[in-house]
Amino acid sequence: MSTTDILDLSAAAAAAAIGGGSLSATELFEAYRDRAASDRAAGDAGLNCFTWVAADAPSEPVDAPLAGVPVAVKDLFCTEGVPSQAGSRILEGYLPPYTATAVSRLRAGGAPLLAKTNQDEFAMGSSNENSAFGPVRNPWDRERVPGGSSGGSAAAVAAGLAPWALGTDTGGSVRQPAALCGIVGLKPTYGAVSRYGMIAFASSLDQAGPLTRDVTDAALMLRHMVGRDPCDATSLAFPGEIELPTAERLDGIRLGVPQELTGEGIERGVLDAFAAAIEQAKELGAEVSDVHLPHAPHALSAYYVLAPAECSSNLARYDGVRYGMRATDAHDLLDMYMRTRHDGFGAEVKRRIMLGTYALSSGYYEAYYGRAQRVRTRISEDFRTAFEQIDFVVTPTAPSVAFRLGEKTADPLAMYLNDYCTVPMSLAGIPAISIPCGHSEGLPVGLQIAGPAFSENRLLDAARALERSIAFDARPARV
Amino acid sequence: MSDHKPGGVADAGGDGELEAVIGLEIHVQLATRTKMFCGCELSFGEPPNTRTCPVCLGLPGSLPVANARAVHLGLMIGLALGSELAPRSIFHRKNYFYPDLPKGYQITQYDEPLCRGGELGDVRIHRVHLEEDAAKLIHAGASGRIHGSDTSFVDFNRGGTPLAEIVTEPDLRAPEQASEWLKLLRTTLRQLGVSDVNMEEGSLRCDANISLRPRGSETLGVKTELKNMNSFRFIERGIRAEIARQEEILAGGGQVVQETLHFDPASGSITSLRSKEEAHDYRYFPEPDLVPVAIDDGMLAAARADMSELPADRAERLQRELGLSVDSAQVLAFRTELGDYFEAAVAARAEPAPPAQGLANWIAGDLVGRLPEGQDPSDSRVEPRALAALVGLVAERRVSVGAARQVLDRLIEGGGSEPLAIIEAEGLGAMDGGSELAEIVAAAVAANTDAAERVREGNAKAIGPIVGQVMRETKGRADGTEVARLIHEQLGA
Amino acid sequence: MAALARLALGEEEVEPMARELSAVLDHVARISELDLENVPPTSHVVEVTGALRADEPTPCLPREVVLSQAPLANDEGFLVPSPQA
Numbered sequence A: 001m002s003t004t005d006i007l008d009l010s011a012a013a014a015a016a017a018i019g020g021g022s023l024s025a026t027e028l029f030e031a032y033r034d035r036a037a038s039d040r041a042a043g044d045a046g047l048n049c050f051t052w053v054a055a056d057a058p059s060e061p062v063d064a065p066l067a068g069v070p071v072a073v074k075d076l077f078c079t080e081g082v083p084s085q086a087g088s089r090i091l092e093g094y095l096p097p098y099t100a101t102a103v104s105r106l107r108a109g110g111a112p113l114l115a116k117t118n119q120d121e122f123a124m125g126s127s128n129e130n131s132a133f134g135p136v137r138n139p140w141d142r143e144r145v146p147g148g149s150s151g152g153s154a155a156a157v158a159a160g161l162a163p164w165a166l167g168t169d170t171g172g173s174v175r176q177p178a179a180l181c182g183i184v185g186l187k188p189t190y191g192a193v194s195r196y197g198m199i200a201f202a203s204s205l206d207q208a209g210p211l212t213r214d215v216t217d218a219a220l221m222l223r224h225m226v227g228r229d230p231c232d233a234t235s236l237a238f239p240g241e242i243e244l245p246t247a248e249r250l251d252g253i254r255l256g257v258p259q260e261l262t263g264e265g266i267e268r269g270v271l272d273a274f275a276a277a278i279e280q281a282k283e284l285g286a287e288v289s290d291v292h293l294p295h296a297p298h299a300l301s302a303y304y305v306l307a308p309a310e311c312s313s314n315l316a317r318y319d320g321v322r323y324g325m326r327a328t329d330a331h332d333l334l335d336m337y338m339r340t341r342h343d344g345f346g347a348e349v350k351r352r353i354m355l356g357t358y359a360l361s362s363g364y365y366e367a368y369y370g371r372a373q374r375v376r377t378r379i380s381e382d383f384r385t386a387f388e389q390i391d392f393v394v395t396p397t398a399p400s401v402a403f404r405l406g407e408k409t410a411d412p413l414a415m416y417l418n419d420y421c422t423v424p425m426s427l428a429g430i431p432a433i434s435i436p437c438g439h440s441e442g443l444p445v446g447l448q449i450a451g452p453a454f455s456e457n458r459l460l461d462a463a464r465a466l467e468r469s470i471a472f473d474a475r476p477a478r479v
Numbered sequence B: 001m002s003d004h005k006p007g008g009v010a011d012a013g014g015d016g017e018l019e020a021v022i023g024l025e026i027h028v029q030l031a032t033r034t035k036m037f038c039g040c041e042l043s044f045g046e047p048p049n050t051r052t053c054p055v056c057l058g059l060p061g062s063l064p065v066a067n068a069r070a071v072h073l074g075l076m077i078g079l080a081l082g083s084e085l086a087p088r089s090i091f092h093r094k095n096y097f098y099p100d101l102p103k104g105y106q107i108t109q110y111d112e113p114l115c116r117g118g119e120l121g122d123v124r125i126h127r128v129h130l131e132e133d134a135a136k137l138i139h140a141g142a143s144g145r146i147h148g149s150d151t152s153f154v155d156f157n158r159g160g161t162p163l164a165e166i167v168t169e170p171d172l173r174a175p176e177q178a179s180e181w182l183k184l185l186r187t188t189l190r191q192l193g194v195s196d197v198n199m200e201e202g203s204l205r206c207d208a209n210i211s212l213r214p215r216g217s218e219t220l221g222v223k224t225e226l227k228n229m230n231s232f233r234f235i236e237r238g239i240r241a242e243i244a245r246q247e248e249i250l251a252g253g254g255q256v257v258q259e260t261l262h263f264d265p266a267s268g269s270i271t272s273l274r275s276k277e278e279a280h281d282y283r284y285f286p287e288p289d290l291v292p293v294a295i296d297d298g299m300l301a302a303a304r305a306d307m308s309e310l311p312a313d314r315a316e317r318l319q320r321e322l323g324l325s326v327d328s329a330q331v332l333a334f335r336t337e338l339g340d341y342f343e344a345a346v347a348a349r350a351e352p353a354p355p356a357q358g359l360a361n362w363i364a365g366d367l368v369g370r371l372p373e374g375q376d377p378s379d380s381r382v383e384p385r386a387l388a389a390l391v392g393l394v395a396e397r398r399v400s401v402g403a404a405r406q407v408l409d410r411l412i413e414g415g416g417s418e419p420l421a422i423i424e425a426e427g428l429g430a431m432d433g434g435s436e437l438a439e440i441v442a443a444a445v446a447a448n449t450d451a452a453e454r455v456r457e458g459n460a461k462a463i464g465p466i467v468g469q470v471m472r473e474t475k476g477r478a479d480g481t482e483v484a485r486l487i488h489e490q491l492g493a
Numbered sequence C: 001m002a003a004l005a006r007l008a009l010g011e012e013e014v015e016p017m018a019r020e021l022s023a024v025l026d027h028v029a030r031i032s033e034l035d036l037e038n039v040p041p042t043s044h045v046v047e048v049t050g051a052l053r054a055d056e057p058t059p060c061l062p063r064e065v066v067l068s069q070a071p072l073a074n075d076e077g078f079l080v081p082s083p084q085a
């Protein structure tokens, strides 16, 4: 098999080819390893997708369903003995003594570690410009961002530098970069995948998810990640098994379009591609109706209270005592804390720590954190009510296509608005998938489909039927 | 420190118009095998930093999972104190920076604790909640300075040890009342088996909230918090010193400032613990990494099944079933080791069988008095069965009290384990009222003519010297009552 | 706030930070318009309870592994500047 042929295979197809004997796992690993390594070596001249790339293919043949198809993993997953910095200076040189559950489950399923991917620092960002390793570039247009915070994972898969990748989604960090890079990104139900070993941003929202070339790959990866983990008290047993999707039609499927997330603030070109996808769905037999999520417009506000609040606490452990960097010139303990955190954290992380500290401080807790938690309740109720009438909510994934590097860095609020359509699902803890549904200005547009908790199998089926019909051409992104 | 008599202002009577209001916060280390939120075994003096894992080191990505046994022990405490057990309680994060706090927050319970209310003795319980302990920060002094600053060393072995925090209502009024009550709590917790409750080793730690107010007032004055007093004596002294300090401030027309204080037992002085730059805002919020603790019937039943008898219940039973006096029953119930020894002696079915009250007196009096301070009698050489038999022999007048004490001395020394054998070997058996004793009595009367004369005249107290001589002659084997009877008989008095 | 978060801010950072924070706070303050009376707060989206761990020991990390990541340590533990007395 030629290298080009190898790189054309989806992860599922590659696993099948290895199983059928037409491809060796080592050959596959090395093809991707070489591509990843040269991107790493190229630095800013490449896409800057990776923070670390494996040297050698696993020496043992892989006797597991994923057959040795290697996976690129977001930097914030702890990998034993392999640098894990969450894109932050403050964890410079950090080598964890243990491996995240999601990563070890994938390895046990037959997917060894190919590389660690670049990301926004501690998963805070929507453009991958907030990284200690520098920005990632979008393979569709080098002058544009890949989205974030799992930007390295999304760009690597889109560019064919990895067969598939693992990311995390707190307010849209898998779905939005998947949309901006023209690939598939799935945020599972909160609790479906263990968070153990995932360097935390906002604990009540963080969830690991696959970034893949197609919906089948997303299902295959998820199958090998889900399940209750005794090390994560918030993890849950997945009811049943993740099936590989087979649907070709959407007959009888009721799709709801929430006006609150498909109107103001969404780019014209994005809305056009979204509308075209809805037409496709109707042709496949879906019933499409309007649905109301009256509190969805407040989701972003609630999110930007809750997530920074949790982050301000989660990031308190970076104090220069046990790991990572410590400011060297501190003259006492307080000074050591203040300077280590000043030098170690980037601007966006500092902003969110300040925001979260404020939202939790005495006198402001109820006005901010308390209210935001109540808005969260309302948003969950909105979805519950909606799902009594419809099967899935559909929206554009992001309000715009990939924007230019530097375009929004000066305006945090404009950057935060990238999460407008994805944050409500995060707050409700429900699964949502982004699939490429067309182009605008020659750049990919994502369609988001969200369902009730633990509806992943039905969700993947619907996404697969639409994907087949849309037949998005992802080849321009390959490098 | 001014030298206040015990009770301080509380006892001041007429002119003491202030009274102290004291509440305690007690941290109890729970007797689990592993830490509160991770599987590390608890540390008992292992080398530093050998009992750690990603969770208790606060490594990035690690997550806490609550220890089921800690919850179980917390429920037992709640049951013992008559608390209301929350069907659903949650953990919060208490955020602050300190090198012994690896995550930058402590996981504790805040507004939805495991147990609320309850009482022990005459003190009401406010709440009982679960939390994790901090690690150990050891000041290493100026030896290894870091950029001009003294160095401290952090050992995370203790970090994450499970604690129950018991908070009382401010129902205590005097320092010694506080330490007495704390002893009662310790006995209760020990009996429950939920903790080692060893103050020296830090498995029982106590803070006190102290304020003063005009006697009879219902409002509370400004309180201060006195931290981590690590012995009953220090608690008493610390509280007394703080009451004196507050009295002095108020007497001078000043205001007590709400603050956290440290009592130094060596100097007797009280110092403020927190500097201004550490003004605290703990930013409590629900711990998103943990789910609520839900108490189901199974957990409650398991906690009930594990409860041994509590001191108050034991005292009541000893009175009811064995007819002990109130005082004896309480001594045996609240000094668990004495109660256990007593019940072992009763259960030994010794021959002859001792009366229960006599046995209790011998244990709490003669036996404890002969053992080194604090020694558990079950660690002595005196078998409960042997003591029971000895008390039985005394009751049957087969050995005098004095001789029995000599037998007890032998038992303690390890000079035998059978009272009867010791009595026979040493000739300590009670002399019957026969001619031998009568002859010794007659000789003693003859040798103490002055005393004999006064006894004849009706002065009963004068019998002493005569009895003394008989006892010397008989080496204490004679029964005192019988000796007295013979003296009176021979003197016709 | 910066002191509470143990976060030193350079002089050049303070003004933009204050401006950006107040813009974000103005935005999030919109939730104050909502009527949320009698709405319970959500801490966990998926209602799980229990999830307790059996009191059984798991292996600890070797000390040299633990200390290998420390910015400053001796053979036995972590070293920090002493807190001010």
Ligand SMILES: [Zn+2]
Binding pocket: B035, B038, B039, B040, B051, B052, B053, B054, B055, B056, B057, B160
């Ligand atoms: Zn541990």
